[in-house]
Amino acid sequence: MEKELLQEDSQIIVIIFIAIFVLLFMAIALVVFFFFSRKKILATELEKANLALSHQKGILQATIETQEQERERIAQDLHDAISAKLNVVSLSTNVLIDGNLTIEEQQEALKHILNVTTNTLESSRRLAHNLLPPILDKFGLAAALEELCDEFENSKKVSVENNIVYNDSLTKNKELHIFRIIQEFMNNAIRHGQATVLNLSIEDIKNTIKIKFIDNGVGFDAQTLEDKAGLGLKNIQSRIDILEGELAYKSGKGIGTTFEIKINNS
Amino acid sequence: MGCYLKSFARKSKAFKIFTIYLVSMSIIQVSSTFLGKILHQENLFLSHYFFIAQFLFLSLFYKELLKSKYIIGVLIFGLIYIIYQYFDDPNLYFKYNAIGITITQSIIVIYTIIYFYKSLAINNKFIVINIGVFLYLTSSTLIFASGNLIFNLKISEAMNYLLININRILYFVFQILIFIEWRKNYYKKTLKSL
Numbered sequence: 001m002e003k004e005l006l007q008e009d010s011q012i013i014v015i016i017f018i019a020i021f022v023l024l025f026m027a028i029a030l031v032v033f034f035f036f037s038r039k040k041i042l043a044t045e046l047e048k049a050n051l052a053l054s055h056q057k058g059i060l061q062a063t064i065e066t067q068e069q070e071r072e073r074i075a076q077d078l079h080d081a082i083s084a085k086l087n088v089v090s091l092s093t094n095v096l097i098d099g100n101l102t103i104e105e106q107q108e109a110l111k112h113i114l115n116v117t118t119n120t121l122e123s124s125r126r127l128a129h130n131l132l133p134p135i136l137d138k139f140g141l142a143a144a145l146e147e148l149c150d151e152f153e154n155s156k157k158v159s160v161e162n163n164i165v166y167n168d169s170l171t172k173n174k175e176l177h178i179f180r181i182i183q184e185f186m187n188n189a190i191r192h193g194q195a196t197v198l199n200l201s202i203e204d205i206k207n208t209i210k211i212k213f214i215d216n217g218v219g220f221d222a223q224t225l226e227d228k229a230g231l232g233l234k235n236i237q238s239r240i241d242i243l244e245g246e247l248a249y250k251s252g253k254g255i256g257t258t259f260e261i262k263i264n265n266s
Numbered sequence: 267m268g269c270y271l272k273s274f275a276r277k278s279k280a281f282k283i284f285t286i287y288l289v290s291m292s293i294i295q296v297s298s299t300f301l302g303k304i305l306h307q308e309n310l311f312l313s314h315y316f317f318i319a320q321f322l323f324l325s326l327f328y329k330e331l332l333k334s335k336y337i338i339g340v341l342i343f344g345l346i347y348i349i350y351q352y353f354d355d356p357n358l359y360f361k362y363n364a365i366g367i368t369i370t371q372s373i374i375v376i377y378t379i380i381y382f383y384k385s386l387a388i389n390n391k392f393i394v395i396n397i398g399v400f401l402y403l404t405s406s407t408l409i410f411a412s413g414n415l416i417f418n419l420k421i422s423e424a425m426n427y428l429l430i431n432i433n434r435i436l437y438f439v440f441q442i443l444i445f446i447e448w449r450k451n452y453y454k455k456t457l458k459s460l
Contacts, residue, residue: 026404037386
């Protein structure tokens with residue numbers, strides 16, 4: 001009787017032991033699980049950080065490249081439009097100083113100089129205007145965009161429709177970014193898309209500015225563009241990032257291109 | 267424990283609370299040994315102070331780590347419940363409070379799991395201590411909870427000692443983890459500051 005009772009009690013103890021070890025085992029398993037999950041999560045985070053870093057590097061590179069291209073273009077413009085013409089002026093003046101000319105010839109030379117100088121002045125004004133349109137600073141984004149549309153319509157043989165509603169709700173800095181983006185859209189549409197009709201509309205409703213730009217050009221393949229986004233589009237994207245906006249576009253052969261940008265201005 | 271005491275003054279609040287916890291635990295253990303082994307008197311009542319102090323200080327410790335005010339609420343509720351238990355049954359003082367131990371240790375185990383979850387993405391301090399608390403409390407809950415049962419059972423001394431020794435081993439592992447944590451986080455800094 002006594003022995004039997006002892007045996008029964010021992011069994012309970014054995015069960016308690018087993019339970020303790022099972023608990024301990026589960027606890028250790030949980031700790032191991034914790035460490036493995038943590039390792040995995042940290043690895044994913046690292047990968048994400050690296051991706052973001054390489055993206056940033058890409059944007060930086062694109063910015064530097066664009067800057068270089070822009071410098072090259074300005075240098076070219078300065079050389080073609082101003083240096084060359086000033087050279088002519090300098091030459092003509094030298095001839096005048098040498099002084100072996102008749103009065104009529106002198107008059108002719110002076111007229112020529114005046115002519116060239118006027119041209120040069122106009123060119124330099126246009127150059128400066130292209131670099132930073134003064135109207136943007138003086139009269140705001142809406143006026144500047146309307147002028148841009150008019151310029152394109154007058155000079156580039158395209159018809160530009162515009163419908164701009166804008167309440168001056170952004171800072172000057174952001175306005176310049178929007179202006180540049182639309183300038184780039186128009187240049188791309190004409191240079192790469194051979195578009196003949198452009199349509200620009202801007203809405204400014206309740207803290208959100210909606211910009212829609214449509215052209216009837218040849219369009220591009222949106223899929224392939226994702227991979228090797230051209231400099232222009234990368235530039236646009238980084239400007240939109242600065243504006244904290246969203247860009248959506250739709251394009252295809254034969255249907256033209258539509259860009260839509262949403263910017264929060266609060 | 268000495269290591270923790272040494273760097274007590276210039277550490278965070280969580281660190282200080284944990285040090286107080288270690289000190290109170292060791293005081294209870296020393297007095298328990300003193301009563302039992304040297305004076306040969308009943309020392310079971312110390313287990314109540316042991317688990318209440320453990321609940322109190324570890325709750326405050328995790329309140330610092332998890333930055334949650336609910337822990338204070340849970341702590342107050344737990345303490346009220348335990349006090350009620352002793353009012354309800356004064357004889358409990360001379361037994362193991364199995365329910366009290368189980369409830370308080372389970373609550374701490376839940377905190378450790380929440381802390382594990384919070385440490386998944388970031389490298390938090392005290393993670394080794396957290397592992398130690400988690401392992402020790404999970405497994406020792408059952409040992410303490412079965413305390414009363416074992417006293418009533420007629421089992422051999424050997425079996426009884428085995429159970430106590432398992433608890434001792436677990437507690438030793440816990441201590442080692444605490445030491446590793448100290449070494450990992452503070453040993454280098456101590457060297458630098460010298």
